[in-house]
Amino acid sequence: MRRFSELLEALIFSPRRTVKLAHLSGWLREAPHPDRGWGLAGLTGDLSFSHVKAGVVRELASEVSSPELFALSYDFVGDLAETVALLWPASPAHDGTEAAEDLRLSAVIASLADTPRAGIKPLLAGYMDRANVAERWALLKLATGGMRVGVSGRMARTALAHAFDRDIAEIEEIWPLISPPYDDLFDWLEGRTKRPEAEGRAVFRPMMLAHPIDEGMQEGFVPDDWQIEWKWDGARIQLVSAEDGVRLFSRTGDDVSASFPELVTEMKWKGVLDGELLAGTPEEVGSFNDLQQRLNRKRVTSRMQKDFPVFIRAYDILFLGDKDLRNLPLSQRRTWLETEVTRIETDQKDAPKLDLSACLTVDNFASLQVIKEQADPRIEGVMLKKADSPYIAGRPKGHWFKLKRNPKHADLVILYAQRGHGKRSSFYSDYTLGAWRDGEDGPELVPVCKAYSGFSDTELRQLDKFVRAHTINRFGPVREVEHKIVVEVAFDQLHNSKRHKSGIAMRFPRFHAIRWDKPAEEADNVAYLKRFIPDKDV
Amino acid sequence: MDWVKIDRAGLSILPAAAHIDPLAKVQVALITHGHADHARPGHHQVIATPETLAIMATRYGDDFAEIKTPLRYGEKLKLGDVHVGMAPSGHILGSAQIIVEYQNTRLIAAGDYKRKSDPTCAAFEIVPCDIFITEATFGLPVFRHPDPKAEIERLLKVKSLFPERSILIGAYALGKAQRVIALLRAAGYNAPIYIHGALQNLCNLYQEYGVELGELRPATSTNRGKPSQELEGAIIIAPPSAMNTVWARRLSDPLNVFASGWMQVRQRAKQRGVEFPLILSDHADWDDLLATIEAVNPGEVWVTHGREDALIHACQQRGISARALSLIGYDEAME
Ligand SMILES: [Zn+2]
Numbered sequence: 001m002r003r004f005s006e007l008l009e010a011l012i013f014s015p016r017r018t019v020k021l022a023h024l025s026g027w028l029r030e031a032p033h034p035d036r037g038w039g040l041a042g043l044t045g046d047l048s049f050s051h052v053k054a055g056v057v058r059e060l061a062s063e064v065s066s067p068e069l070f071a072l073s074y075d076f077v078g079d080l081a082e083t084v085a086l087l088w089p090a091s092p093a094h095d096g097t098e099a100a101e102d103l104r105l106s107a108v109i110a111s112l113a114d115t116p117r118a119g120i121k122p123l124l125a126g127y128m129d130r131a132n133v134a135e136r137w138a139l140l141k142l143a144t145g146g147m148r149v150g151v152s153g154r155m156a157r158t159a160l161a162h163a164f165d166r167d168i169a170e171i172e173e174i175w176p177l178i179s180p181p182y183d184d185l186f187d188w189l190e191g192r193t194k195r196p197e198a199e200g201r202a203v204f205r206p207m208m209l210a211h212p213i214d215e216g217m218q219e220g221f222v223p224d225d226w227q228i229e230w231k232w233d234g235a236r237i238q239l240v241s242a243e244d245g246v247r248l249f250s251r252t253g254d255d256v257s258a259s260f261p262e263l264v265t266e267m268k269w270k271g272v273l274d275g276e277l278l279a280g281t282p283e284e285v286g287s288f289n290d291l292q293q294r295l296n297r298k299r300v301t302s303r304m305q306k307d308f309p310v311f312i313r314a315y316d317i318l319f320l321g322d323k324d325l326r327n328l329p330l331s332q333r334r335t336w337l338e339t340e341v342t343r344i345e346t347d348q349k350d351a352p353k354l355d356l357s358a359c360l361t362v363d364n365f366a367s368l369q370v371i372k373e374q375a376d377p378r379i380e381g382v383m384l385k386k387a388d389s390p391y392i393a394g395r396p397k398g399h400w401f402k403l404k405r406n407p408k409h410a411d412l413v414i415l416y417a418q419r420g421h422g423k424r425s426s427f428y429s430d431y432t433l434g435a436w437r438d439g440e441d442g443p444e445l446v447p448v449c450k451a452y453s454g455f456s457d458t459e460l461r462q463l464d465k466f467v468r469a470h471t472i473n474r475f476g477p478v479r480e481v482e483h484k485i486v487v488e489v490a491f492d493q494l495h496n497s498k499r500h501k502s503g504i505a506m507r508f509p510r511f512h513a514i515r516w517d518k519p520a521e522e523a524d525n526v527a528y529l530k531r532f533i534p535d536k537d538v
Numbered sequence: 539m540d541w542v543k544i545d546r547a548g549l550s551i552l553p554a555a556a557h558i559d560p561l562a563k564v565q566v567a568l569i570t571h572g573h574a575d576h577a578r579p580g581h582h583q584v585i586a587t588p589e590t591l592a593i594m595a596t597r598y599g600d601d602f603a604e605i606k607t608p609l610r611y612g613e614k615l616k617l618g619d620v621h622v623g624m625a626p627s628g629h630i631l632g633s634a635q636i637i638v639e640y641q642n643t644r645l646i647a648a649g650d651y652k653r654k655s656d657p658t659c660a661a662f663e664i665v666p667c668d669i670f671i672t673e674a675t676f677g678l679p680v681f682r683h684p685d686p687k688a689e690i691e692r693l694l695k696v697k698s699l700f701p702e703r704s705i706l707i708g709a710y711a712l713g714k715a716q717r718v719i720a721l722l723r724a725a726g727y728n729a730p731i732y733i734h735g736a737l738q739n740l741c742n743l744y745q746e747y748g749v750e751l752g753e754l755r756p757a758t759s760t761n762r763g764k765p766s767q768e769l770e771g772a773i774i775i776a777p778p779s780a781m782n783t784v785w786a787r788r789l790s791d792p793l794n795v796f797a798s799g800w801m802q803v804r805q806r807a808k809q810r811g812v813e814f815p816l817i818l819s820d821h822a823d824w825d826d827l828l829a830t831i832e833a834v835n836p837g838e839v840w841v842t843h844g845r846e847d848a849l850i851h852a853c854q855q856r857g858i859s860a861r862a863l864s865l866i867g868y869d870e871a872m873e
Contacts, residue, residue: 012804012808013807013808013812013813013814013815014813015811015813019813065679066851066855068848068851069678069679069848069851069852072678072845072847072848072851073678073679073680073848076678076680076803076845077680077803077805078803078805079804079805082803082804083680086679086680086681086682086802086803087679087680090682473805473808474805475809
């Protein structure tokens with residue numbers, strides 16, 4: 001527990017990604033197994049003890065402090081677990097000494113998992129007596145969830161790659177196959193066994209993503225070198241059919257099968273398809289708003305399925321059976337895709353829940369600009385994919401590009417929230433939104449606008465709930481939230497601004513859609529947004 | 539108690555015609571210690587320890603008062619019918635508790651004080667009294683400051699993890715900076731320590747008073763604005779105000795440390811952009827406040843500045859009568 005709590009302290013106070021990574025990978029190399037595996041799961045939020053309720057922290061507080069002193073302390077410190085960790089009386093017999101064997105991270109986790117609910121409080125109290133302040137805090141956060149030390153799953157996997165000198169893509173690839181404390185992962189990393197394999201399980205394969213189009217591509221653009229498709233305004237998904245069933249995954253690898261039971265019915269066909277989840281039918285594609293009726297629902301009624309039908313428009317094929325097609329050029333994968341989509345349509349009686357994304361032909365680069373503006377309103381723009389591109393997880397350079405249609409939309413991340421006025425005064429309804437930029441030390445988010453309109457009352461309640469549950473900092477009335485929620489903002493104009501840290505100012509920004517499906521890393525960056533600045537302004 | 543009152547200048551001892559740590563200009567000022575919020579220039583007469591007078595002269599020039607009256611620890615002086623004396627408070631060099639005796643009543647204004655070890659100043663002395671005037675800067679039970687030696691060891695451990703990075707320690711220029719240096723020396727760190735220009739005179743003064751600080755070098759740079767090679771991997775001490783200024787750019791990629799009792803609370807440390815919070819306080823923590831009050835065993839406790847609510851509550855729980863003086867103007871940023 002001591003080493004882990006020291007790691008947490010270092011992570012909390014390291015402002016920069018590279019330093020965080022150095023701390024993390026150092027710890028991953030040195031910490032004994034299975035402590036490191038459990039710690040990793042704790043850091044990335046993949047560990048939860050549902051029988052440990054957050055209320056236990058308050059109960060512990062009442063053991064060591066009068067209500068008056070507790071209230072004054074909590075008010076000053078601002079974080080419940082930290083207040084209790086600081087208030088807990090130091091035990092002279094134990095403070096400063098090395099942690100005992102049963103205070104090992106893995107032992108603590110095993111006890112937390114095995115102890116029935118009624119025993120949790122005395123268990124924690126016993127640990128707290130023998131821990132220092134940092135360990136007490138780590139213990140409470142680990143038990144109740146919500147570590148929030150600024151480590152994303154991606155960062156943890158990058159640290160693993162650094163620590164064991166592997167390619168991050170390899171780690172991403174096997175991540176969906178393993179679970180805490182990741183014995184098989186470390187066995188492979190340390191050369192004792194071969195790489196974990198899917199072996200008939202329907203698991204997520206990390207997706208390939210596109211870059212915004214580069215103006216330089218206009219020169220020497222040969223249409224035949226490219227596969228050009230519409231960029232549909234839905235949610236990117238992956239359909240996996242294997243021995244153990246059919247599953248649907250979001251772009252971030254979350255299993256969303258439960259929300260779309262009609263898409264994961266039994267299939268004779270086995271393999272992995274990449275596509276767009278769209279509302280409506282292939283003949284009449286619905287809006288993104290329709291699709292939102294179906295996203296993020298744990299349970300769907302047949303009524304919902306009828307009122308808001310969905311289907312998949314297939315873009316690519318990654319596996320056929322257990323044959324990996326990802327190293328083939330896109331042009332060959334396309335041939336496979338066409339054959340297999342037809343096969344699935346024939347196999348499945350109650351099709352069509354799947355169709356094929358059409359390929360477009362253009363004469364030159366300029367005509368791309370023309371067709372994207374004439375397209376169906378459900379279309380976000382066009383995709384340009386190199387015909388010879390392999391399917392590479394992540395966002396490899398030089399293969400896939402997107403050309404968005406509506407120039408006055410931006411995908412931004414919620415950074416801060418503040419209460420509104422009047423009837424909204426009990427809601428966090430005023431948001432500061434940010435875009436990415438290249439900081440000294442890799443990508444960072446900078447505020448670009450404030451927005452407080454365009455969402456429904458239901459969405460406001462969802463956002464408010466998110467803000468309260470994911471606050472990472474408080475500055476007076478302003479809460480900084482975890483950088484998780486992407487909002488598609490519509491705006492009237494963009495200008496250069498010296499007053500703003502980002503260097504740009506938005507006129508009349510308002511919510512267009514909350515992109516619950518989109519990970520924060522995929523929000524727009526400032527350099528991209530600057531294209532919206534009118535020429536005279538530059 | 540009709541001979542002590544609060545007026546616009548703060549705590550006034552009527553029969554002595556003197557104020558303690560006055561917030562405005564007065565005829566006679568009894569000064570506990572040299573921090574700017576307690577020791578202000580422009581009084582007609584200042585009565586303080588010789589060290590405090592020297593600190594004031596260093597900061598404000600020799601003409602900071604018309605009359606300067608040194609009063610050593612243990613000595614006494616008569617002002618009207620009042621006897622005034624000084625006892626060490628363990629806060630910084632020369633810091634004193636001011637002992638006021640009048641009509642069989644002894645009142646002690648402890649000023650700022652601490653109980654943890656400090657090689658740069660005399661240790662706090664317990665003096666029994668009727669009225670004990672205490673600060674409450676860290677008057678919350680969440681403040682339990684760790685052993686200063688262990689904190690310095692923690693810092694040196696991190697330094698060895700990043701041997702190439704300079705360590706920039708923000709520390710208040712009077713007291714904290716010298717204490718950090720002395721603690722580093724005591725932990726066996728013998729390399730030259732680089733100091734910001736604003737610390738030079740006060741470090742000289744401490745050395746004149748016999749506090750060993752080892753070799754100190756100015757953290758200057760020949761090519762302005764560019765990182766200096768000499769400072770790579772070195773320890774640099776600067777006042778907190780200099781940490782995020784152009785001055786700090788002479789360091790490439792420094793590890794930002796801030797030495798303060800506030801660093802115990804994460805949010806405070808994060809707000810300052812601190813990468814390594816060094817929990818080092820020149821004020822008594824919660825346990826030490828209570829232990830001191832218990833040892834002094836006064837008839838009554840008055841709380842001047844800080845988080846008086848919690849301390850008064852805790853005194854009352856222990857059956858000690860306590861009340862707030864609510865003096866506005868003493869600055870917590872000095873910690
Ligand atoms: Zn002071």
